[in-house]
Amino acid sequence: MDLAAQILALGVRARTAARQLASASRARKDAALLACADALVVAEAEILAANAADLSAAAARGISGALLDRLRLDPQRLADIAQQVGEVAALPDPVGEILREWTPPSGIRIAKVRVPIGVVGIVFESRPNVTSDAAALCLKSGNACILRGGSEALRSNTAIAGALRRGLENSGLPADAIQLVESTDRDAIRLLAQLEKHIDLIVPRGGEGLIRAVVEHARIPVIKHYTGLCILYVDAAADLAMARDIALNAKTQRPGVCNAIETLLVHRDIAAEALPVLGAALRAAGVELRADPAARTILGEAHCSAAQPADWETEFLDLVLAVRVVDSLDDALAHIERYGSHHSDAIVTRDAAAAERFLNEADSATVYWNASTRFTDGGAFGFGAEIGISTDKLHARGPMGLEELTTYKYVIRGAGEVRH
């Protein structure tokens, strides 16, 4: 069977499974999630053997360090993965929620009801835990999923998906609610993104190259999860100790994640006082500073390098921070508009009017006043689980949990009403 036929077959089976899942009760879906968690535990030896094979193949290709570690499973990590699948069962079921109910003058009763999206395609890179996380969230929200992970994790993903499918079978729900693309051919991404009759949504999670590959070909809706270029603006009226604590936290608590800051903007009126405090704290935490001329004069040439144009548009995802002095709130907003990725941006200030302008005018999924950008995620928002953080504006923006994996339909009950 050629690749196009394989992908089509996945889509057809997913659509059938999605129909069955859509009307499955919460109890049945939760029982299936627990059965999937059990099946992962039962399959420990098989999954770890598959992972060991992935790891040695990756090592043989010269992959090492953090990348190799992301790929690695061990008994504890696998136990955590199984536990997370089980925990999704405890979350509320979004399906069936009545979002609004009303009766227009015609007398028909209209209910706007939350329903599953249908079939969700998830395209991701190396970490094998994404396989089970994404599958569990799709299952809980009543969606069938088609997963396409990175080629270096194919053996691990195949073993994990196999266990999850056995869990579904054990619980009496269709195994085809969770399917994995087992081809490593990059063309599979294009084929998935064009399967408009059988897939309702594609969620790419990973680097820019992966997301571009999906967007380029997509004929179905895509919700993109780019990493973030987040910016902290320290206003003229900032509390300096607060600005320092937030800058430190947002840059250093976990520099490799999308809600860490990459750029610090400081208002000119406070720069001479603020930059030495901020700079010393950041440098003490191991942060390399790349400053514009005004900031560099204050920080001292020995304590920072000269920012290059590319630094304003780079997501360092590392202990590196671009620093710039701005003349005004307007300049800060213009910088954020031009260079930011509209993910998470923050202002530190005591000036409520400046804060409200910032909150209104910064066109980002999440805007902060006097808090760290690190809070942008499903866990910190209290969503219980997260399929990712959307950098798109449509359907889902920001942290994307179970509700964002649903849509709605209008259910209308009448007594024979006709239109006049």
Place this chain on the structure above:
Amino acid sequence: MDLAAQILALGVRARTAARQLASASRARKDAALLACADALVVAEAEILAANAADLSAAAARGISGALLDRLRLDPQRLADIAQQVGEVAALPDPVGEILREWTPPSGIRIAKVRVPIGVVGIVFESRPNVTSDAAALCLKSGNACILRGGSEALRSNTAIAGALRRGLENSGLPADAIQLVESTDRDAIRLLAQLEKHIDLIVPRGGEGLIRAVVEHARIPVIKHYTGLCILYVDAAADLAMARDIALNAKTQRPGVCNAIETLLVHRDIAAEALPVLGAALRAAGVELRADPAARTILGEAHCSAAQPADWETEFLDLVLAVRVVDSLDDALAHIERYGSHHSDAIVTRDAAAAERFLNEADSATVYWNASTRFTDGGAFGFGAEIGISTDKLHARGPMGLEELTTYKYVIRGAGEVRH
């Protein structure tokens, strides 16, 4: 300037205008809508002259009948168009609505706030009133719009857009909040659909060819507005008089619209009793019936033709109805799944269990129990206005009004909180 540069320039100007509109108060936007309505009245002579030129060019190309009528403006139609623009001012402003507010354990206060999408591209076919309707709804919801109408209405659309832009100027809002693509080159659609930095959403409204042209090239989110293949299912436990009234209304009240039915399914157990009643009423209203063998036997060969395979998948948009006898509710649902367009589908029955199964399992934007499918529109739903009816599942499904032209952002207010 080449076409790509023209389209890019439209996008850059729209983005700037969108920033200004996003923080415009309700009072300013409403004043602008009234100024736009006035400007349309003032420009009557200019708009009607432009329309007369479009009409004679169209007539010279052999366009006639309903198509020519859709293109035609007269003083009354133009007055109606201006009035509709003014009426949008009276609708509630969706922007700024707080959708949810909460405080997670970290202590930050999170508000999910409704905000404009930004820049909306609307690609449509011949009716010039779409130009002003779409522009008014975008303006009210704080979005800049880029409009691309049909080439046969270019002079009319240019005159209307010019008047609307003068209205914006008169009210002090940026004229670039409403822009029209003045090129008739079909490549403009592709260029718009790929302008991902400057357009946030594309809404194609029109025939399948137009929508395909957008989807094929799009790198930005698209909300499609296909016309509908709507289906009425008369269950074994139907009230016959109600079934007759609903079938008549759904087929004949306005056969050329997307929420009219194209197919009638009748349960075998009631077919011998129901089909003669339904058939007689429909034929008396001028409906041509195309029936499957079982239905044809009951209706009588003289009263219907034999349905061809293509009839089940045809949106007649005319006084033609495909009729079929089904063995069960499951068969009806399978037919709807296979042939329907997931727009609006209805069941007529006294059997509540059958109705609830239908309402749950028919995967359509709007599902009806004992009411006519003709209610699927923004007016009948009480939305006050409508940009169209989405046949997509993501972001907006079914009638799409002002709320569906918005997205949300998370606004977070803290007191120095950092992530642990």
